[in-house]
Amino acid sequence: MxxxxxxxxxxxxxxxxxxxxxxxxxxxxxxxxxxxxxxxxxxxxxxxxxxxxxxxxxxxxxxxxxxYAPVTEAVCAAARGGASFGLPTEREVEMARLIAELVEGVELVRMVSSGTEAVLSALRVARGFTGRELIVKFEGCYHGHSDGMLVKAGSGLATAGRPDSAGVTAKTAAETISCRYNDVGEMKEIFAAHKGEIAAVIVEPVGANMGVVPPAPGFLESLRELTTAQGALLIFDEVITGFRLSLNCASGYFGVTPDLWTFGKIIGGGLPVGAYGGRRDVMSVVAPLGPVYQAGTLSGNPVAMAAGLAALKTLRGAxxxxxxxxxxxxxxxxxxxxxxxxxxxxxxxxxxxxxxxxxxxxxxxxxxxxxxxxxxxxxxxxxxxxxxxxxxxxxxxxxxxxxxxxxxxxxxxxxxxxxxxxxxxxxx
Missing domain, CATH: 3.90.1150.10 (Aspartate Aminotransferase, domain 1)
Structure with missing residues (x-):
């Protein structure tokens, strides 16, 4: 053996x-x-x-x-100064500023500890901002393991989802509608059937959890048009594509600006991390500015911030x-x-x-x-x-x-x- x-x-x-x-x-x-x-x-x-x-x-x-030497050196230096404080640090301010500088449309950023946490927080923000409950996602796109994202498509084009994991209640799953990726026609039918009820559409701008499936020409642009027309938010889950396709992320790469983004992976340089951000008016509903509560003891962890900053600064400089x-x-x-x-x-x-x-x-x-x-x-x-x-x-x-x-x-x-x-x- x-x-x-x-x-x-x-x-x-x-x-x-x-x-x-x-x-x-x-x-x-x-x-x-x-x-x-x-x-x-x-x-x-x-x-x-x-x-x-x-x-x-x-x-x-x-x-x-x-x-990668600059990342490991930054991690070691940060750890020697203290692994966690539960208090604000300069590094998390620098990270938020750097993300906002690199990604057009991001004005406020909140750090968290995983991609799953970033997604569930962004969805809560979308619901809090719009006052609506329904979320639309796409089959084959993975957005972490929060309850509302673990759903299968229903039997009809505009049917709410059903649980894709034990422990997820039917009521929770019913708040998520699943659509075929790259299918603009089905998305239009969903919006027509649920007019004024959809809080947000969340999408991997490049599908990367069913294998790599790029967006068809016009797909992301259509999502932007549909959500804007009906007052819903568009969320790009860039946990994988963020700073992978380009320094300006998938939104810059494709020239489509969502209302909210989720980030992870590369912004932690290999350490556990996540973030969500977007327009100032949308993100202003997050506590302590607004009524949408989200918190985390290790959010903005100084060691993770040091690793992520070293990685992003390398990419920006080269x-x-x-x-x-x-x-x-x-x-x-x-x-x-x-x-x-x-x-x-x-x-x-x-x-x-x-x-x-x-x-x-x-x-x-x-x-x-x-x-x-x-x-x-x-x-x-x-x-x-x-x-x-x-x-x-x-x-x-x-x-x-x-x-x-x-x-x-x-x-x-x-x-x-x-x-x-x-x-x-x-x-x-």
Whole structure:
């Protein structure tokens, strides 16, 4: 038994399923989890001493790679000064100012400790500001595990959701309506059926939790027009896309300005963090300015703020990083598409900038319905073929592949050579 297998057996004695987040169980690929021991640049090492080129990247935060020196140095310096105070610090002011400077339309920012917390807070703000109850979300978009976001679509186009998790009440789920991603027609029908009742529409501007599904031309613009016309708020969940697509986030990248944003991942430099922000008039309903209550002992934690500031300042000071990430992403996606086509393997390679997903289905994938047609058994075989060659991917068909600034051109070419070897060898 390997050390990773031993650790997993021990973990199952004390942790539900042996993991602290379900995808880490590696059930979709049928093996024990990889237990990480350290990371450096584009690589990680597991408990058995194996080295991997890492394309999970802590699910998005590590855009600069593992143990990036300016981030680790900032963390150490901050920790030496005190890990937590429960009082305001200068760093949280600097972080809020930096986000507002970089993202047009953000005027006030509130720090929290996770993406889930950011989303549930933003939804509460939307309801408090509009005086309405209904929220519209999109199938395949993940917004954390707050009760109202764990819903499935109803049986009809404009039907309220039903619980997608035990412990979520039907009453709570009924306050959320689920719509097909990229389907403007269905969204119009929902607004027509619930005129004057919708508080907000929340969307991942690039779907990244059903695999990577970019917005269709005009989709985000239509959401902006519909919400504005009916007095509803538009919320961009940029926990993944925030500072990933560009220094101005997805809203700047696509030129569509929502009313509220949620952030996480990159703004913490790898430490637990979240934030929500937006227009001054909307955010002014948040206590102590207004009646919408939200609080957190570790919100604006000084160590997390130090890590995030180091990461964001690096990105702001080196705009060439985004051009290089885009080039690596394009090379990887194009190369994979060519390999699968030559080997006659049904696959659709999608992505944007430094994000990618290989869907083992005929494409394009424009919605969660399309993504669910993927051959998950083939993905598991693909994952295992790459893992044994030292390339670590997300252990699920429906997750993103993350490229970091630490990945070299040689890393990308090695990835492609491994994929071609597996495809030509009949391993997929």
């Amino acid at each position: 390997s050390r990773c297998e031993e650790l997993f057996a021990e973990a199952r004695r004390y942790i539900p399923g042996g993991v602290n987040s379900p995808v880490r169980a590696f059930r979709s690929v049928g093996c024990a989890p990889v237990f990480a021991t350290r990371g450096e640049g584009a690589y990680i090492w597991d408990a058995d001493g194996r080295k991997y080129a890492d394309y999970i990247g802590s699910w998005g935060p590590l855009i600069l790679g593992h143990a 705009p060439h990083i985004y051009k290089e990430l885009a080039a690596k992403g394009e090379r990887l996606r194009r190369g994979l598409a060519e390999i699968f086509k030559k080997c006659d393997i049904p696959a659709c390679v999608q992505g944007i900038e430094s994000l990618a997903t290989i869907f083992f289905t005929e494409g394009p994938v424009r919605s969660y319905d399309d993504a669910k047609k993927s051959d998950t058994a083939r993905y598991a075989r693909y994952w295992k073929s790459m893992e044994k060659r030292g390339v670590l991917l997300a252990p699920s068909q429906f997750e993103a592949l993350f490229i970091s600034a630490a990945h070299s051109g040689e890393d990308i070419e090695y990835f492609l050579s491994c994929a071609e070897e597996a495809a030509r060898g009949g391993e997929l």
